Amino acid sequence: DADVTQTPRNRITKTGKRIMLECSQTKGHDRMYWYRQDPGLGLQLIYYSFDVKDINKGEISDGYSVSRQAQAKFSLSLESAIPNQTALYFCATSDTGLAGNNEQFFGPGTRLTVL
Amino acid sequence: KQEVTQIPAALSVPEGENLVLNCSFTDSAIYNLQWFRQDPGKGLTSLLLIQSSQREQTSGRLNASLDKSSGRSTLYIAASQPGDSATYLCAVTGNTPLVFGKGTRLSVIA
Numbered sequence: 001d002a003d004v005t006q007t008p009r010n011r012i013t014k015t016g017k018r019i020m021l022e023c024s025q026t027k028g029h030d031r032m033y034w035y036r037q038d039p040g041l042g043l044q045l046i047y048y049s050f051d052v053k054d055i056n057k058g059e060i061s062d063g064y065s066v067s068r069q070a071q072a073k074f075s076l077s078l079e080s081a082i083p084n085q086t087a088l089y090f091c092a093t094s095d096t097g098l099a100g101n102n103e104q105f106f107g108p109g110t111r112l113t114v115l
Numbered sequence: 116k117q118e119v120t121q122i123p124a125a126l127s128v129p130e131g132e133n134l135v136l137n138c139s140f141t142d143s144a145i146y147n148l149q150w151f152r153q154d155p156g157k158g159l160t161s162l163l164l165i166q167s168s169q170r171e172q173t174s175g176r177l178n179a180s181l182d183k184s185s186g187r188s189t190l191y192i193a194a195s196q197p198g199d200s201a202t203y204l205c206a207v208t209g210n211t212p213l214v215f216g217k218g219t220r221l222s223v224i225a
Binding site: 033040041042043044045048058088090092102103104105106107108109111 | 146147149151156157158159160161164204206208211212213214215216217218
């Protein structure tokens with residue numbers, strides 16, 4: 001089984017709809033992240049969480065919100081989806097560990113299309 | 116603000132060739148640098164992570180080097196194979212979580 005899972009894998013929705021993307025991990029990591037990837041722009045950080053009570057904005061948080069329901073679960077919401085939020089969304093996890101190397105591991109991605 | 120640049124944006128080589136992918140970053144105050152591979156429409160697979168105190172890391176045919184003072188890293192791929200065709204991304208962690216370059220799209224021609 002995959003260590004980092006994302007649901008759904010694909011979603012088509014309409015402008016103005018509320019959408020939730022979910023991420024679960026079995027790696028036991030404290031840190032979780034949400035990124036979006038657009039062609040030609042690379043990956044951009046939306047939100048990140050270093051533990052259950054910690055939420056931080058990334059570089060492109062406007063229009064998004066997150067919830068860290070448990071150590072293993074981190075969900076991303078689009079309160080009112082708009083077409084320019086059409087992108088590939090990735091969840092990632094990392095653990096400082098004894099070596100403090102903070103290596104990140106990614107989920108398979110969710111392809112979101114907003115019409 | 117940290118910026119990460121990868122050159123070239125695309126590269127095509129014949130099978131068997133050794134090749135080097137380049138990554139540069141503007142702020143040398145990093146904790147680590149990570150190289151990833153991404154196949155079309157897929158997630159990112161971590162290839163190598165170099166901590167700021169290290170100079171290089173090796174995994175099989177891959178060798179990544181880091182020169183923090185000059186803000187540069189290279190990913191060396193030996194004896195390239197068609198299965199190496201993918202986009203290679205580098206990313207650095209510093210005072211903020213990972214900042215990514217836009218990647219190098221590699222095609223290895225049989």
